[in-house]
Amino acid sequence: xxxxxxxxxxxxxxxxxxxxxxxxxxxxxxxxxxxxxxxxxxxxxxxxxxxxxxxxxxxxxxxxxxxxxxxxxxxxxxxxxxxxxxxxxxxxxxxxxxxxxxxxxxxxxxxxxxxxxxxxxxxxxxxxxxxxxxxxxxxxxxxxxxxxxxxxxxxxxxxxxxxxxxxxxxxxxxxxxxxxxxxxxxxxxxxxxxxxxxxxxxxxxxxxxxxxxxxxxxxxxxxxxxxxxxxx
Numbered sequence: 001x002x003x004x005x006x007x008x009x010x011x012x013x014x015x016x017x018x019x020x021x022x023x024x025x026x027x028x029x030x031x032x033x034x035x036x037x038x039x040x041x042x043x044x045x046x047x048x049x050x051x052x053x054x055x056x057x058x059x060x061x062x063x064x065x066x067x068x069x070x071x072x073x074x075x076x077x078x079x080x081x082x083x084x085x086x087x088x089x090x091x092x093x094x095x096x097x098x099x100x101x102x103x104x105x106x107x108x109x110x111x112x113x114x115x116x117x118x119x120x121x122x123x124x125x126x127x128x129x130x131x132x133x134x135x136x137x138x139x140x141x142x143x144x145x146x147x148x149x150x151x152x153x154x155x156x157x158x159x160x161x162x163x164x165x166x167x168x169x170x171x172x173x174x175x176x177x178x179x180x181x182x183x184x185x186x187x188x189x190x191x192x193x194x195x196x197x198x199x200x201x202x203x204x205x206x207x208x209x210x211x212x213x214x215x216x217x218x219x220x221x222x223x224x225x226x227x228x229x230x231x232x
Contacts (some may be wrong), residue, residue, distance in 0.1 A: 017199025082218035091227035106146035114138025128182035143171030177212020
C-alpha cells in the first residue's frame, strides 16, 4: 500500500504511473459496480481468471510450491464469491459494494500519501521494509473519514459512528491483506507478482487489500441479512 523508497528523491517516482493507471481502472471498476448484473459478473470473472493465471505463472516460474498455489487459488475464489454475493443483493448490494471499495481505496491512498510524506518507524520491517506506522495511521484515518461520508451519501446513515467503526475495521483487514501479500512476496523473493499494471505491479499487488476485506464484508452482510446496509 505505502512502500517508502529508501531515498527521499525517489519517494514519488512511481506516482505519475500510479495516477495514470488509476485514471483508467477506477472508472471501469466503479462503472461495473454501478451497473451490476452481467457487467459486474464479467468484471469479477476477468479479475478471477487474471489472478489465478498470475498465481499459476509464479508457480511455473519456480516461485512457491503446490500448497501455496492451491492456497492462493482458494483465497481468490473466496474473495470473488464474496464480492458477487455482496453486489447481487437487490436492495443493498450497490450501497455495500460502493462502501467497501471506497473504504479500501481510501485506506490505500491515505497510507501511500501519508507514509511517503511523513515516513518514520517501519510497520513490519521483516515483511515489508517500506511500510510505516505513519502510513498505516494515515490509511486508517482516511478510510474512517471516507466511510462516514460515503455512508451519509449512499444511504443517509443516521448512525455515523457505526460507519466509522466498520470503515476502521475494514481498513485494518485491508492493511492486513497487504502485509500478507508482502510476506508471501518476501518468501518468494520477488518484488511484484507481475508487471501487468504500470506503477502497481501485478493483480495481486493491486487487489491484495480488497481480496482480504471482501470476505469480511460478506460475512457481516450474511449476519445482518439481505437488504441491510453494512453499517446499520
